[in-house]
Amino acid sequence: MKIAVMSCIHGNYEALDAVLLDIDQHSCEKIFCVGDLVGYGPHPNAVVAQIRALDIPTCVGCWDEDIVEGLNACDCSYPSLLAEKRGIQAHEWTNKEINPENREFLANLPHSFKEGNLAFVHGSPHSNHEYLLPQLDAFVALERVISTDADVLFCGHTHVPYARTLDAGQLQVRVGREEKIQEISFTSPLKRIVNVGSVGEPRHGRPNATYVIYDTDIQEVQLREVPYDYHKTCAAIIEKGLPAIFAWRLANGLEYAERADDPTHVCTR
């Protein structure tokens, strides 16, 4: 069975529409979403309405959480005061724009969910603010998958897709307690982390929307890149009064020039 998994739509309806068409053309039987339906983009209500209409199983993203609970990320989430100012602007705009039904929908999204041996989460199983980057220590990455009790962990949050295998993990441990010494062996079969990228705010260097198709029968991951008319979204960002740099970023498929000092930092608030 082929499934499609997407993330980080960020209020970009044009991109979502293009991705749904691409999913349709690849005969996927199920669609899953790992959050961040809103934030940055100009069409938060249209995006949430579409996800609701299609009844797509979705977990909550950090932007969705902030719309429900209020802005609660610590200041270390932003690489600069300027970035923080823009983030707050986008949050406040989205907070005003979102309608009560859609806010209620976001409020009821789970932190994570499972489907057979597949787990779905926005950031990491431990925090929606944690970035599971491709260069993360392999054992730490393995711990994240094992903590879900699944074989494949789908996540988003970084906006750059990748598929990582973690195979033949093994550890030898010696535990001494009082006079007793105990030897412990740990082994782990093949596990995977699949970061599904971003539909509506990609950062892989091109403006195309990204998502993932996973074939559960042959455990094959296909990273999909879908062109769409991003100019329409850029124009809407400007028209709605959102910070113009969001349009620039969308058109270039890039993060701001400024980056967080420690992208692995986990917000503790």
Add this chain to the structure above:
Amino acid sequence: MNKWAILSGIEANLAAYEAVIADIKRQGNSVDALYILGDLLGPRPEAEKLVERVLNPRHGELEPLICKGWWEEQCLILHGLGPTGDAPELMAKYGGDTVQMLWECVSRKTVQWLRSLDFGFFELDCLLIHGSTVGVGEELTPETPPIQMLDRLSRMQANNLFCGRSGLTFQYHLQAGSITTALTTLDNQVPPQTVSVVPRQVIGVGNVGRTPGQATYTLYNPGTNQVEFKTVYYGNSKGFQSQRQITKSKSGV
């Protein structure tokens, strides 16, 4: 290089603290640092006396380096200075009487001082904390799964992690390990690479004040990586200051 004396969980037990300090004095000049890894306080009437004693070492005693523990965090929460608004964990674990006792036996001045305490210390390649790198409330024990233990060590890149939350004395050596990882991105495919584990260890340093009449603590020599667990018996029923060393081991890390 001299040894470090590492204590945790005094829990406002002044007699237990005095017994351990006396035992450290008996080591002579071989101990040159004294760490208290949290839970200095506890819901006992002598909490203020203990703080006074710890912060004012007598002539010839070491000045302790103190970090925050679970009880200190509960105190801060009760005074509206913690990470959460109420203290559900404290209530669930110990009930309302303990909450009241903790509120009454710790002064506002002491609470202000608690705010200045660090989460832990990083010295050489050693991390010294109360709970784990996730938080003061997490217990690391001999039963903690290896992959979780490695994660907790990796979060702060420590080779030796000293902790006290469980109250147990133990040495948990991650001796060896490997994993093979491969990466596919939109533009690149990194072939499988095998990564090995650098040997590391977690040390449970024991608990000074929880068990009446019996305190445990740890001596560590950072030069030789030798860990020594000490048990000190105190009080009339046990024979004041009699002691027994229960484990002495040398780490290969």
